[in-house]
Amino acid sequence: MFQRTSYVDNIHVKSISYSSIFQIGDSHYIYQLSRAIAVQREAEIYYDNEGEFSNYRVFTQPIHFEPIDEPISIQQHQLHPIIKVNNMNITGLSSSSMLNIGSSKHLSLEARVKHIRQIFPKENEHNSNS
Incomplete structure (x- = not known):
């Protein structure tokens, strides 16, 4: 992995939530998982088991990733291994x-x-209509 230096002048982030990351610098391994059950109802009727993630298939079914079969050839030459950020909002x-x-x-x-x-x-x- 390329090693670079990150220079940041100004970043304004209003909100970060639910397993999100704001990182300046290199990373090797990152694993993030966010799960939520959002219930909207007109009456306050609660059921005993509605908060169990395992009761809903969306949380248990595997995610299938297609393999990347395309040949990729990359040649990089970084004269200045610097990442420069002026302003971000x-x-x-x-x-x-x-x-x-x-x-x-x-x-x-x-x-x-x-x-x-x-x-x-x-x-x-x-x-x-009657």
């Missing part, structure tokens, strides 16, 4: 996202969210 990083000013070797970033909407059915839609 970041609104937010969330759910296993990453802002890295530097080199990264091995990354694994994963975010899984199950959204549940519990909305009451509309009353007698079929009878309203």
